[in-house]
Amino acid sequence: SNTTTEVPLSLESAGVALDAEAQVSQIQQALVNNLYWVQGKDEQFANAHDYYTALAHSVRNQLLQKRIRTAKTYAQERAKTVYYMSAEFLMGRQLGNGLINLGLYDTMRHALADCGLDLDELLEREAEPGLGNGGLGRLAACFMDSLTTLNLPAVGYGIRYEFGIFTQLIRQGHQVEAPDKWLSYGNPWEIARPDYRVEIKFGGHTEVYKKDGDDDYQVRWIPAQTVIGIPHDVPVPGYGTENVNLLRLWKAEAGEAFDLDAFNAGDYFGAVANKMISENITKVLYPNDETRQGKELRLQQQYFFVACSLQDIIRLHLRDHGSLENLAEFAAIQLNDTHPAIGVAELMRLLIDEYNFEWAAAWQITQRTFGYTNHTLMPEALEKWSVDLFGKLLPRHLEIIYEINHRFLAQVKLRYPNDPDRLERLSLIEEGGERRVRMANLACVGSHAINGVAALHTELLKQEVLQDFYELWPDKFSNKTNGITPRRWLLQCNPRLAQLISETIGDSWITNLDDLKQLEAHLDNEVFRHAWQAIKQENKWSLARYIHDTVGIKVNPDSMFDVQIKRIHEYKRQLMNVLHVITLYNRMVQNPGDHVVPRTVIFGGKAAPGYAMAKLVVKLVNAVADVVNNDPIVAGRLKVVFLPNYNVSQAQRLFPASDLSEQISTAGMEASGTGNMKFALNGALTIGTLDGANVEIREEVGADNFFLFGLTTEQVAACKAVGHNPWCYYDTNPELKRTLDVIASGLFSPGEPDLFLPILDSLLVDDPYMVMADFAAYVQCQEHVSRTYEDRDRWVRMAILNTARIGKFSADRTIADYAREIWKVKAVPVAGE
Template sequence: TLQIEDDRTGLGIETLRRAMADNLFYIQGKYPEIATKNDFYMALAYTVRDRLLKRWISTTRSYVKNDVKVVCYLSAEFLMGPQLGNNLINLDIYEQVHKAVTESGLNIEELIEQEEEPGLGNGGLGRLAACYMDSLASLEIPAIGYGIRYEFGIFDQEIRDGWQVEITDKWLQWGNPWEIHRPELAYEVKLGGHTEPYTDQYGNYRVRWIPDQVVKGIAYDTPILGYKVNTTNILRLWKAEAPESFDFQSFNVGDYYGAVNKKVVSENISKVLYPNDEQVQGKQLRLEQQYFFVSCSLQNMIRIHLDRPGKSLATFHENFAVQLNDTHPAIGVAELMRLLLDEHQFAWEQAWDITQKTFGYTNHTLLPEALEKWSINLFGKLLPRHLEIIYEINRRFLDQVRLQDPYDQGKIARLSLIDETGDRYVRMANLACVGSHAINGVAALHTELLKQTVLRDFYQLWPEKFSNKTNGVTPRRWIVLSNPGLTSLISSKIGDNWIKHLEDLRQLESFVEDSNFRQQWRQIKLENKRNLAKYIQKKTGIVINPESLFDIQVKRIHEYKRQHLNVLHIITLYNRIKHNPDLEITPRTFIFGGKAAPGYYMAKLIIKLINSVAEVVNADPCVRDRMKVVFLPDYNVTLGQRVYPAADLSEQISTAGLEASGTGNMKFSMNGALTIGTLDGANVEIRQEVGEENFFLFGLRTEEVYALKTQGYNPWSYYNSNPQLKEVIDLIASGIFSHGDTGLFRPLLDSLLHHDPFMLLADYQSYIDCQEQVSQAYRNQDNWTRMSILNVARIGKFSSDRSIQEYCQDIWQAKSLTIELEE
């Protein structure tokens, strides 16, 4: 029989080429002679999307038919990165498309680069959510990611005169081919107003919420395809609009402006991502965002559940496992209670039982300034019914606590959902703990610290609720897509099963002594470094030496992450060269990237410091190419994909006890970089896996940090007793990096000398010594390559597939379902 491939689903090269031409014509309305690169990108993206939709339909049908349990990942951020390349990998048609595109006279890499990335997240937490969506689909677990379709994502960063400047992120301006607008999938979300008690037809006490504003949430769906499977889950993001009906009153009295203004105010809710991480601001609009997307999502789950024949909400938790990605969606605990009590007439006890069985809570940070709390006043004005529900949850919860421990008033005050130590606040972490059956941290150390510090009282109350789920990252994006050279070398030796079973990388260990293999390994790294060097020259004009050691720190700029400790090392080397112009040092290129929260003054000053030091060092003839310093503007997922494969050294130098996990540390190591790091977050486990002889460890341990704090830490004594350190600090103070302005970096130096909350001075010498070991080790290229190979061979644990399997087993009780393609 003659097999003819459908233009919307076929995977043959000729079919793909025809489908692209067709989409160029019928979607973009262009023909090749006049089409822009973006037109071609769109044509290809729609070609890929058609193939995803085919799989999505089969997936949805199977989920309904098999009555599956669905994992719902609630997250205010999804930092997805560009979709085209990843979808080609997961569809397993990269090569076919490459050929089809080349035959059409185009360049696949250029087309992939056209895509504007959806920057709907700040950093670690948002990117983790994206890796987890990839693993859920790849493991064939039914899942929905729920979040907000921000019109403006994380700002674009420009550097002007060494300072960060924020530019609006207009990611939607050329259209988004990956999303499907579903205007029919809409929910109303109430805000403000007051509540009223009433008695229902059965004589039960009930409460009605009469809001003073209603907004409508509209779904936008993005298909998420798993790697070499048919499972296609959904990322469902909500956009806020004004409901038509709500304007009428204004129109009736002729208040046209007022009616339109209501629309504007409603649409503000999903307008822009808050660019702060690890720092709460307590803004009303932020609470509106959180409640808005959580309410839409829970209403959507309830509709899906009740659409299934014979289902009642009494079994909701058997069909839905809802994970709270930090406390940003924790209002969901009160919202599910409200929906069950007020809209579905459940009794309190049963509603509470369902709620607790439904939710799990993941904590991502120990920093006190990142723990969300809402002033009672603001909360009660916006969500009066939820405040009542929270008071009632709290009353019942504290009664239960008092039964166990009636005399410990301090403990009761700490466990309370309401902070009453000064102004009164709702504590979202406490709400999340009480309303969930499972609580987890994101690395072994972090989970231990959670149990000992911020969640100590909850741990004593319910030790069985706590578990660790060490973060992971997806090898599809972070190796296969971003490092094709390494991917084919690895696969040529051990086949390609490792892409789905990352532990299989262990088989690489048997090639460590193969000098030919090591040579190929080095060559690939060098190629990747050359590519990055080209990019750096294009973007910054700085010329770097690809043979030098690429020492890279990319992550959000934060004092606890200590980018300025890295700078202290750079200036230390600079001083050494100035003192001894003929000094033999291992040539290094120091590369930084990362955004600072727009209101975080110290972080912005650190960016200015890096650029100022770069300006002086790069221009100094005395340095003679032994050192270069680069600040890469606008670090994002796309740029990460260029950076990790080119790194020799990964900087993971946070103060011990403060980085919950880190995930960049895993991406570097997966691409053959060695780590210099403290015993913090997942560094501890990475070191354990790759072997301590393949990891550069320095600095105080968490207990030592705590001990030093308690005994009274005095940064001055380090400054006074360490001449090398003193010289570095004095050089910054001298104004040499600031055109003679001795005041510019004063706030940073004052903070270091008088408070140094992140203990840079205490860790300085240990860091410098460790960096010296790095420099020595790099001189033995053969041995360095051995260590690099062993890092990759032993990094399997940090696949997000492993993390997701643990969540499925221990928290979600979710099972995989293989999807067959329908004809």
């Protein structure tokens, strides 16, 4: 039988272009072979998951072939490489994306159908690697896609968490967390590289010693414990290119001779317990988004993956260039927020303690190598580590940070001789109370470039959070407005719209998103507009089916799909959205005969397990849904849906089916947002505040095609300065009063009248996120939205213009800007076979 032949696995191993028929039969052959040799099954016993795995291995093998040629080319060309360090990479499922990027999607669909297999069904078998919390992790994934598509040599460095972001369940309306066992059926996309293992030290103490034949003193770090890092490589394909970059994720294992002494002394249990401690480091992702957790294990995770990555970078650099003197000419390391900022101190330690550099030379190399991206203005998210904890875990790094600080502050003193307050603010160490290491300050002094992620965000960084650093080094600062990959967020998730667009203007938009502008020429074409609308309608039908299958709610696909999907946070104001829903409901109860524009209001998002207020908002959404969805007076004109376990895969279903995008954060609080871009790309209209990238989206799509409301950043600040009094809004806005009163009445919490009191308290006592202040403007703007939706042709025109004018927000543009202005890296295309 042909199932027992050698494992060719390569679809192009003959090295000649195959005709379509031959390609299909090769694909089928590879699939059968992988089923047999990788899964150890034949067609008689294989289930859908076996077929998924076999298919994944076929694609992986093609990617590996390209990867090997890519690595050879990069080494040959001595190319400068970007190292993107991030504690999170939210890659999403790999199979569909791999097929699209390899240009194999349609061929594969036919080849499988020919064997009676449905590609869509197999794609659904893949476990999503949820190695991130939200926007920050997904941005890193979009960046990897664009880096490869632009043929830029790059490695993403991160952590191979055994448990990613928790699975969110809803029980009696409450969020319940379950562990995310994404590896339980194995991971066909990774290759462990034990040969590139590295050793990482923790704890202990430092000592001064004299090196043989050297008069100078050196410091060495005597650790209390060592841990091994094993890289796990995931190939990252780009669209329409031979290049394949790498995502290299580190797994912690116990040292070689983990407590051999204990073992030999008969303490078998103690020895194995130590192994467990080591492996804990990469066990689980911290599920807090935008709030720091001062936990020792978190600092261990950060240091672990950064130290592993720096050893790896140095190994590669020495292999190709022989000396570390010119590291900055061949390596650009980008810090994705401060989570990897300890890298500044670690590179200094490596250069000085291990490679015998002088301080000044080491510092110059370090500064020239690192760049730092800030992603938030919110004080509770700024990372600060207690000096005590820090010194216990990383004694040598604390010494180095003190030395960096000493030299830095001496320099500041020269420039600002009589300004002790400024010195205190700039210091890497926060004094007063428990002394803490300020990671943002470390990242700023250790980098040659500092950037924010949207124009407004960068301006606020310069004026507020990093003002002192900006005054010191204005030239270090720049803006790099975020972007998203058009491959996953249009071509892959919305195939019908992608096809209509390509039929209309060609397919150059896939790698040159500005070309979507050409759609504007078709705005007055009625056939085109009808086709556009029909696709949105089909996408809504398919989402309606998914909603029914997952939560059992029947929604009306002809109603407006009004969608807010993102992490649950007070500053993102899901609460204001729910208050609007309650207000609409109250109107229906009071005036059942009034004309209304039917809406389906959809929420999705996880609350950090320890964030009580966010969890209560989840409960409120579900409680309101229970009442509204079951009240006959509503007569299906309003539906509320909370979709559990929002993740990348679910997002791919939601964006294409949305009419209205909710981007309603308090002005000045959302650094950028990237979901806002995904909605607009898929032809949803935005209701939003002047916050983050909303400002630039509105500029691009035009004020007429964007529903703006709410206080500006300056107005929020002014309001707070004079003392914001939420009660006056309650007293003067009868609809708002009624809405809060209905919550207080217990209508949404039968048997638990006090359940939502903390929400009412927060709104009425200090309302830090200005929900009360913005509510009337929000409701009024929503009325404008509804009226506009009634004029369906006008709405479709606005939707087309949103898609046509969103080109700026391609991650390809963002990455090209980083490459040119910060990293100074050039494309190194790999030749085809």
